[in-house]
Amino acid sequence: MDGQWFPEPRRSVAFIGSECYPFVKTGGLGDVMYALPKALVAQNCDVKVILPKYRCIPWEYQEKMVYRGSFQMDLCADGRSFFVGIMEYVWDGVVYDFIENDEFFGYGNPYTNLIDDLPRFCFFSKAALAALNYMNWVPDVIHCHDWQAALVPVYLRTMFDQTPLAHAKTMLTIHNLRFQGIYDVRTIRYWTGLPDYVFNKDALLQNWVDANLFKGGLTYANMITTVSGTYAGEIQTAYYGEGLDAHLRYHSGKLRGIINGIDYGMWNPATDNKLAAPYDITNVLQRKPANKHALQEELGLAQDDHMFVIGLISRLTNQKGLDLVNAILPELMDGHTQIVVLGTGDAEYENAFRTYESWYRGSVCSSIMYDEGRAHRIYAGADALLVPSQFEPCGLTQLIAMHYGTIPIVRETGGLKDTVEPFNTITGWGNGFTFDHYDAGLLLDAINRAKTHYFTNRWCWDEMVQRDMDKDVSWENSAIQYRALYMELTQ
Secondary structure (H helix, E strand, O other): OOOOOOOOOOEEEEEEOOOEOOOEOOOHHHHHHHHHHHHHHOOOEEEEEEEEOOOOOOHHHHOOOEEEEEEEEEOOOOOOEEEEEEEEEEEOOEEEEEEEOHHHHOOOOOOOOHHHHHHHHHHHHHHHHHHHHHHOOOOOEEEEEOHHHOHHHHHHHOOOOOOHHHHOEEEEEEOOOOOOOEEEHHHHHHHHOOOHHHOOOOOOEEOOOEEEHHHHHHHHOOEEEEOOHHHHHHOOOOOOOOOOHHHHHHOHHHEEEOOOOEOOOOOOOOOOOOOOOOOOOOOHHHHHHHHHHHHHHHHOOOOOOOOEEEEEEOOEOHHHOHHHHHHHHHHHOOOOEEEEEEOOEOHHHHHHHHHHHHHOOOOEEEEOOOOHHHHHHHHHHOOEEEEOOOOOOOOOHHHHHHHOOOEEEEEOOHHHHHHOOEOOOOOOOOOEEEEOOOOHHHHHHHHHHHHHHHHHOHHHHHHHHHHHHHOOOEHHHHHHHHHHHHHHHOO
16 A cells, blocks of 8 residues: 555465456355455565466456467376466456466356366366466465365475475465365376375375365465354364364364455445445435335335345355245245345255245345346345355355445354354444354344344444444455465465
């Protein structure tokens, strides 16, 4: 930032991951890969982001990419080699280098199925390092994300240990431990060309017959981070550890948790041109009702200022706690409540929410799609946002909701527990409503507490709305913590 003094030396960081907004995004990882590098540039870091050049990247970005070079790279155990092209795009102080290979990235979406995805991400992990070597850019830290880039630390400590890159330290961030890149050893050994000694039970080997890419990366990385302090603790238990809890306990000395932030450029109710009535903390109480009214009108709900509107913006899967919502939704229909659902996912939930809409027309709207503009309007127009997840490494929806003055109702897990302080009726403090055990009755109780508060204690509710808007949920805090970890790694 202008005029800010940085007493510590500059650090250079290469981010390696499988998706990044606005080029390609399927979830929270895409947001992090975009927003964190930008925030780190403001913290005196040089940042390069390395991504696959998928065919699905919009042409408006592809046509501005500049060719940086190409080469052949050995990949497979039998010496089979592949073309690696490097295309560069610079934006907002961040350099984006795209790894080009039509055989791996010239079709379909970023993720297709494990059988096709494993070879392409084995290739991508090695090609990202080879591209850094080719460009002669040796970062202080190589920051890898999720299983798709988990082989980077393994390659760096084995096949690249005699190159200039060997000086770099590696950090591997767990965004969601459920997906690990597991397949039989023979196939992974062929596609990686890695030496036999990495296929042991302390590194890549799992169940004696499979190789686990994420597990290998966790072994070889100098530091492991995850996207909230609570999740860092949870994944060391059998319930949340997805089979890697013992491995993570063993490596717990290098495990840290840092909560994600949200991008205030993208999420700002004061400048949001998708809203009927933009607002800030000084006029939220006057202007939020206009956004509620516009939302009701857009979605065909009964237009009534006195309704309690609950938003649910989510992937429609079990992880997100939708079986709990399914179990209690009819009990919420009391003539004073409206529910707005936005998302796509498992057919059972898509169909269930469509059914509820037909049963409770005017009170329930199910938008089975993803619509960025509508998401913004739900954040602004709803009174509360529901996030009852079974597990939630960080969660961004509750952060966006708070920034938009919409009260979160969440389960106390992962990043939800770290960011939402339960409302205390005695002190009047807190910034949302929470429940602990994964139970439909407890979710119903949390919603009813919020509703009671909204209808009988509006002054206190309005105070909470302003308190949530005042809370700093930007990327700046997180970037400062990441920078401190980079310094710790490279002292």
